Amino acid sequence: MRMAELSRASGVPVATIKYYLREELLPAGERTSPNQASYDDSHVRRLRLIRAMLDTGGLSVAAAKEVVAALDAPDLGIHQVLGVAQRALISVRDDVTPADREWASERVEALARDRDWHVKPGEPSTDSLVAILATFRELGREQLLEHFLDSYARVADELARVDLHSLGDGPAESTVETMVVASVLTDALLAALRKVAQVNASARRFEGDGLSR
Amino acid sequence: MRMAELSRASGVPVATIKYYLREELLPAGERTSPNQASYDDSHVRRLRLIRAMLDTGGLSVAAAKEVVAALDAPDLGIHQVLGVAQRALISVRDDVTPADREWASERVEALARDRDWHVKPGEPSTDSLVAILATFRELGREQLLEHFLDSYARVADELARVDLHSLGDGPAESTVETMVVASVLTDALLAALRKVAQVNASARRFEGDGLSR
Numbered sequence: 140m141r142m143a144e145l146s147r148a149s150g151v152p153v154a155t156i157k158y159y160l161r162e163e164l165l166p167a168g169e170r171t172s173p174n175q176a177s178y179d180d181s182h183v184r185r186l187r188l189i190r191a192m193l194d195t196g197g198l199s200v201a202a203a204k205e206v207v208a209a210l211d212a213p214d215l216g217i218h219q220v221l222g223v224a225q226r227a228l229i230s231v232r233d234d235v236t237p238a239d240r241e242w243a244s245e246r247v248e249a250l251a252r253d254r255d256w257h258v259k260p261g262e263p264s265t266d267s268l269v270a271i272l273a274t275f276r277e278l279g280r281e282q283l284l285e286h287f288l289d290s291y292a293r294v295a296d297e298l299a300r301v302d303l304h305s306l307g308d309g310p311a312e313s314t315v316e317t318m319v320v321a322s323v324l325t326d327a328l329l330a331a332l333r334k335v336a337q338v339n340a341s342a343r344r345f346e347g348d349g350l351s352r
Numbered sequence: 353m354r355m356a357e358l359s360r361a362s363g364v365p366v367a368t369i370k371y372y373l374r375e376e377l378l379p380a381g382e383r384t385s386p387n388q389a390s391y392d393d394s395h396v397r398r399l400r401l402i403r404a405m406l407d408t409g410g411l412s413v414a415a416a417k418e419v420v421a422a423l424d425a426p427d428l429g430i431h432q433v434l435g436v437a438q439r440a441l442i443s444v445r446d447d448v449t450p451a452d453r454e455w456a457s458e459r460v461e462a463l464a465r466d467r468d469w470h471v472k473p474g475e476p477s478t479d480s481l482v483a484i485l486a487t488f489r490e491l492g493r494e495q496l497l498e499h500f501l502d503s504y505a506r507v508a509d510e511l512a513r514v515d516l517h518s519l520g521d522g523p524a525e526s527t528v529e530t531m532v533v534a535s536v537l538t539d540a541l542l543a544a545l546r547k548v549a550q551v552n553a554s555a556r557r558f559e560g561d562g563l564s565r
Contacts, residue, residue, distance in 0.1 A: 150447065150449065184491075184492075187490050187491050188491065190490075191487050191490070191491055194445050194487075195445065195483075195484060195487050197410065217554070218554050218555060221550065221551075221554050222551070225547050225550070225551070228543075228547070229544075229547065232407050232408065234363065236363065251548075254549075256548060256549070256552045257552060257555070258548060262551070263547075264544065264547035264548045264550075264551050265548060267544045267547065268541075268544040268545060268547075268548055270408075271408060271537065271540050271541050271544050272541075274404050274407075274408050274537060275533075275537060275541075277400050277404070278397075278400050278401065278404055278533055278537075279397070280530070280533055280537075283530060283533065283534060284541075286514065286517070287514060287515075287534075287538060287541060288541075290510075290511070290514045291511070291514075291538070291541060291542050291545050292545050292549075294507050294510065294511060294542070294545075295542065295545035295546045295548070295549040296549045296553075297503075297507065298503070298504070298507060298546055298549070299546060299549035299550045299552070299553040300553060301499070301500060301503045301504075302500075302546075302550060302553070303550075303553050303554065303557055304499070317493070317496060320488075320491055320493055320496065321496060321500075322550075324484065324487060324488060324491075324493075325500060325504070325546075326539075326543045326546070327484050328481075328484050328485075328488075328497075328500060328501075328504060329504050329507070329508065329542065329546075330441075330539045330543075331442075331477065331480045331481040331484050332481060332504050332505050332507075332508035333508045333511055333512060333515075333538075333539070333542075334438050334441070334442065334476075334477035334480065334481075335464075335469055335471060335477045335478060335481055335508070336467075336469070336505075336508040336509045336511070336512035337434065337438070337477075337512045337515060337516075337535075338434075338435070338438070338475065338477050339469045339470060339512070340509075340512040340513060340515070340516050341430070341431050341434050341516065342431060342470070344516055
């Protein structure tokens with residue numbers, strides 16, 4: 140199909156498609172003449188994935204490029220691609236004070252012992268967890284953190300099993316793309332579900348009973 | 353304290369503090385002379401909260417302003433402030449096709465019946481959940497969604513109970529601020545914990561066993 144049809148099929152404006160081509164987020168079409176190229180269903184699918192990464196996942200264009208490059212690299216294993224997708228989703232504050240960082244690192248190590256996790260300092264997922272724990276402390280909310288941390292960590296383990304289990308399904312060749320979709324969309328899915336659940340729990344507890352603060 | 357001390361105490365540069373004052377994210381200090389104002393510990397705490405909202409929570413300055421305004425409004429109830437904090441954290445795609453939206457809305461209604469949730473269309477948490485379900489469908493991943501949805505929804509209910517339980521603690525006057533901190537930081541906390549758990553689960557399953565895709 141031509142560019143205009145690709146735009147109709149994907150719902151993405153032509154100018155945006157051209158931008159994604161320039162940024163190498165979208166592979167070039169097959170050239171059919173000096174001014175024309177032909178696109179196929181793989182381009183439609185890729186465009187939808189790009190929109191999901193940018194709009195729903197909140198990735199930057201640079202981060203989405205890294206994910207797309209990993210997706211297209213033939214010799215990366217599943218665990219490596221998961222690492223790339225995760226790094227793209229993670230942003231780590233770099234202005235944490237040494238004292239807060241040390242406190243948070245010790246807390247993460249204790250948590251890892253409890254849950255039998257191997258955490259490596261320098262790994263983006265570990266660093267981001269340390270930075271978030273440090274933020275609770277900065278805000279003087281260590282006690283609040285203690286309320287959440289163990290339940291949240293247990294739930295995170297439970298969800299990681301659900302996530303990996305889901306990879307067993309579907310055609311094998313799409314496992315890696317499935318994993319990327321899952322990484323990008325499930326943070327957003329869980330955040331949205333939690334908000335619906337919170338509104339309901341909060342309405343039951345606080346609304347209409349005249350409780351003010 | 354003066355501006356320079358406030359900067360030292362909070363770790364936020366003077367230029368940034370001035371920007372927050374102009375944007376009315378930070379309340380003005382008490383004027384002590386035409387060119388000088390005096391700040392106190394409440395300003396330090398507020399600055400930390402602002403940084404947490406912008407850096408860790410990923411809120412826009414406009415969204416953070418709404419949260420701060422709700423926090424300072426004396427006659428908003430807890431449930432209302434939670435609503436404002438949630439809306440600030442939610443961004444909803446508006447380019448979902450009618451067919452995908454209808455499919456997603458029906459799925460959300462079915463989920464609500466299962467979980468005994470009252471969901472109102474037009475409520476930001478509901479709209480964001482509909483948009484995310486629609487995104488799974490756009491990507492042809494309804495089956496993947498079915499794997500996640502029920503477990504994730506159950507977990508969301510469990511976490512909403514943990515979240516509300518934590519509000520019982522601490523001095524009563526800080527309940528609302530606690531709730532805002534919790535709303536802003538726990539999405540990030542859970543996302544980071546999930547990534548650590550996923551890396552561990554994935555390493556156990558895929559690494560070193562020579563499995564390629």
